[in-house]
Amino acid sequence: IAGITQAPTSQILAAGRRMTLRCTQDMRHNAMYWYRQDLGLGLRLIHYSNTAGTTGKGEVPDGYSVSRANTDDFPLTLASAVPSQTSVYFCASSPSGDWDTQYFGPGTRLTVL
Amino acid sequence: SQKIEQNSEALNIQEGKTATLTCNYTNYSPAYLQWYRQDPGRGPVFLLLIRENEKEKRKERLKVTFDTTLKQSLFHITASQPADSATYLCAPLWGSQGNLIFGKGTKLSVKP
Numbered sequence: 001i002a003g004i005t006q007a008p009t010s011q012i013l014a015a016g017r018r019m020t021l022r023c024t025q026d027m028r029h030n031a032m033y034w035y036r037q038d039l040g041l042g043l044r045l046i047h048y049s050n051t052a053g054t055t056g057k058g059e060v061p062d063g064y065s066v067s068r069a070n071t072d073d074f075p076l077t078l079a080s081a082v083p084s085q086t087s088v089y090f091c092a093s094s095p096s097g098d099w100d101t102q103y104f105g106p107g108t109r110l111t112v113l
Numbered sequence: 114s115q116k117i118e119q120n121s122e123a124l125n126i127q128e129g130k131t132a133t134l135t136c137n138y139t140n141y142s143p144a145y146l147q148w149y150r151q152d153p154g155r156g157p158v159f160l161l162l163i164r165e166n167e168k169e170k171r172k173e174r175l176k177v178t179f180d181t182t183l184k185q186s187l188f189h190i191t192a193s194q195p196a197d198s199a200t201y202l203c204a205p206l207w208g209s210q211g212n213l214i215f216g217k218g219t220k221l222s223v224k225p
Contacts, residue, residue, distance in 0.1 A: 004156075031211070042217035043157070043202065048210065056210060090156050094211075101147060102213065104156030 002026050004105035006091050012111045013081050021076040021108050023091030031094045032074040033058075033102065034066060036087040043090070049074055081112045116140060119203055119216040126193055127224055134188040134219045136203030143205035146186050147213060148177055151200045157215075160201075161188075193223045 007022045025032065034046040035058075045058030049068040063085060065077045074093075078085055089108045094100035120135035136146070145164045149157035163170045163179045163186065170177045176189040186205075190197050200218040207214035 033212070035215075040217070043215035045212055045214070048212055050210060058212065059214075092156070096211075100211070101159040101162060102157075104158070107154075107156055 004091055004093055004103060006089075006105040006108050008108060009106070010109040010111075012113065013078075015081055015083060015112055017081050019078045019081055019110070021078075021089055021091075021110070023074045023076070023105060024072050025074075025091075025093045025103075025105075026072065027093060027095075027103065028071060029093035029103070030071070030096050031100070032068065033092040033094075034064070034074070034076045035090045035092065036060065036085075037090060037107075038087050046076065046089075081110075083112045086110060086112045117203060117205060117214055117216040119201075119219045121219055122217070123220045123222065125222045125224065128194060130193055132190040132193050132197070132221055132223070134201050134203075134221070136186040136188070136205075136216055138184050138205050142181060142184075143207070146177075146179055146203065146205040148186075148188050149202040149204060149215075151202060151218065157202055190221075193221075195223045195225050197221060198223050 004025045030051045033048045035043045037043045044060045047066040049055045052071045091105040092102040094102045116139045118137045147162045148160045151157040161177045163177045174191045178187045200220045202218045203216040204213040
């Protein structure tokens with residue numbers, strides 16, 4: 001049972017480059033989420049999707065985009081990376097979104113230079 | 114705007130004692146609140162969920178309370194063990210889409 005997988009595990013990226021963080025779940029969960037976690041700021045929601053084909057903005061969506069073409073995949077794209085996007089990114093999923101617990105992936109550590 | 118505060122960044126206790134972590138929220142009334150555990154370099158793992166009409170929820174050595182008047186949740190670990198050392202995150206419901214808002218966490222260290 002894989003649960004949620006994220007790729008890459010870590011990445012160093014030059015500012016201005018485009019980057020897509022991948023997230024795949026095999027639990028057939030309807031809802032998926034992207035968070036970033038920074039020291040002193042905790043986990044903050046970037047974007048979410050309550051079901052395939054729909055997405056929504058979280059607390060810190062600027063500079064990021066997402067798509068949800070199917071149930072299993074929820075990629076996060078940085079169109080033009082900036083150093084302030086250096087962070088640890090976590091993908092999560094939950095069965096239906098509302099009232100459900102969230103299951104987190106192992107995270108991607110991204111450094112933008 | 115909504116604000117979530119966890120009582121301290123770090124809590125150090127002796128093995129066998131009860132650890133008590135506090136989560137306070139302001140400016141809104143969440144219908145439920147969740148607690149997660151996070152180990153270094155790993156994603157958070159769900160522990161307990163408590164609803165606004167529940168005063169207390171237990172799971173093995175864990176107990177969570179939810180006081181909607183005080184706008185506070187307490188998380189207790191009884192008979193604590195060094196293996197309980199981790200960061201614990203409070204996460205009340207936020208907004209109308211079923212999303213969570215996470216506190217910054219309390220890092221618990223249990224010394225043998």
